[in-house]
Every structure is written in C-alpha cells, then in structure tokens.
Amino acid sequence: MTLHPVLVPVPDEFPLRSPQRVAQQRRAARHALEVCAGLCGAGPGDWPCTPDGVPLPKSGWHWSLSHKRRWAAAVIAEQPVGIDIEEVLPRDERLYEAVGDAAEWAILGSRSMDAFYRLWTAKEAVLKACGVGLAGLDRCRIVDVPSAREVVVVLAARHWTVTHIEHDGHVASVTSAAAPVRWHPVNSVPPAP
Numbered sequence: 476m477t478l479h480p481v482l483v484p485v486p487d488e489f490p491l492r493s494p495q496r497v498a499q500q501r502r503a504a505r506h507a508l509e510v511c512a513g514l515c516g517a518g519p520g521d522w523p524c525t526p527d528g529v530p531l532p533k534s535g536w537h538w539s540l541s542h543k544r545r546w547a548a549a550v551i552a553e554q555p556v557g558i559d560i561e562e563v564l565p566r567d568e569r570l571y572e573a574v575g576d577a578a579e580w581a582i583l584g585s586r587s588m589d590a591f592y593r594l595w596t597a598k599e600a601v602l603k604a605c606g607v608g609l610a611g612l613d614r615c616r617i618v619d620v621p622s623a624r625e626v627v628v629v630l631a632a633r634h635w636t637v638t639h640i641e642h643d644g645h646v647a648s649v650t651s652a653a654a655p656v657r658w659h660p661v662n663s664v665p666p667a668p
C-alpha cells in the first residue's frame with residue numbers, strides 16, 4: 476500500500492523555542508496526522524500513546540510524527556513506521572562521526588551536510604519505527620544506498636528501507652518497507668479552535 480506522509484508548516488506567530496511555539500509544532504504534527512488518516516483511510520479520532528509519548532497502534536494502524544521549529548510531519552501505515560524531519564542548518568563536522576561510522580560514510584560516498592541529514596533522519600525514523608528512541612542509536616547502521624532518495628538501515632537484524640524528501644530547507648525520512656511513497660506537503664494548519 477502506498478504511504479502518504481504529510482508535511483505541514485508550523486505557524487510562526489510565536490518566537491522560536493517558546494512554549495507556545497512548541498505547542499504549535501505539536502499541534503501542526505497532529506494536523507498532519509489527521510490529514511494522513513484521511514489519505515490512507517485510517518479514519519478520524521485521537522491516536523494513542525504510552526505515558527512516555529511512544530505511539531501505540533490503533534485498529535491495526537501504526538503512526539509516527541515529528542516536529543521541528545518550522546515544519547512538522549506525520550505518517551500512518553499498516554506496519555510499524557517511523558518519520559523524522561530536520562531543518563538543514565550548518566552543524567559542527569565532528570557530529571558526522573557521532574551519527575555514522577567510517578563504513579557508513581563510505582557507503583554514503585561524501586561527507587556533505589546533505590548526506591549528514593540523510594543519515595541522521597533515516598536513523599531517527601528507524602529508531603521511531605522500532606519504538607526505541609535514541610537508546611538504539613549505537614545499533615543502527617546504514618548498509619546500502621539504493622538511490623539518491625533511499626537508504627537501507629539495519630537495526631536488530633531487520634532491514635528498513637527509508638525514503639527521503641527535501642522540502643523548504645528540510646530533510647524528512649520515512650520508513651517505507653519498500654512501499655511506494657507519496658509525500659504531501661500541505662500549505663497551512665487551520666487556526667486553533
């Protein structure tokens with residue numbers, strides 16, 4: 476089944492990093508989830524999570540979301556799924572080593588900022604699909620780059636195909652289980668009730 480990850484902009488009326496802005500990020504991500512539910516036929520309603528905020532499946536549908544200062548993303552699938560979005564900002568190159576080892580960088584081919592964000596968001600997406608968060612980072616490895624828009628990540632002996640998109644200065648990644656992926660950038664979030 477085609478995956479329909481949704482991207483929505485975060486309204487900018489509050490200062491970056493303010494509690495109100497973070498609340499808007501979270502609301503934007505939930506709006507993306509609602510749009511995605513309509514696209515994939517999962518239906519309306521709240522999406523359950525653990526007390527720690529880890530998403531729980533509902534009626535056989537798995538879900539994941541991500542929100543940064545300017546954009547949020549969400550996805551729903553019939554199998555475990557993870558999504559991550561990051562704004563492409565200059566980073567200290569020492570972080571490259573923290574996110575990937577020499578073998579992974581050799582597979583990626585170049586130590587560019589773009590490759591860094593592909594690596595980072597792909598691993599985050601897989602960690603979320605497995606529900607383990609950052610605790611699993613050391614066990615997560617890139618093992619293949621099938622195309623300019625895909626990487627394969629291994630975690631706990633399972634291979635995950637991850638698909639990327641570049642959008643408005645951001646990189647987003649979703650675990651796709653080899654399903655076709657159709658990204659849906661949305662223009663705005665409805666005003667808060």
Ligand SMILES: CC(C)(COP(=O)(O)OP(=O)(O)OC[C@H]1O[C@@H](n2cnc3c(N)ncnc32)[C@H](O)[C@@H]1OP(=O)(O)O)[C@@H](O)C(=O)NCCC(=O)NCCS
Pocket residue numbers: 501504527528529530539540541542543558559560574594595596598599602603604605606607608609612
């Ligand atoms: C917990 C974690 C998933 C949060 O990621 P993040 O990039 O800070 O935040 P995102 O906006 O992308 O994702 C947050 C959402 O992930 C979900 N989430 C939280 N814990 C999760 C878990 N264990 N598994 C799956 N999803 C989880 C929640 O829905 C949360 O949204 P909410 O806070 O609005 O409820 C974790 O991976 C983390 O702390 N990452 C820090 C970023 C980093 O340093 N990455 C290193 C490079 S690989």
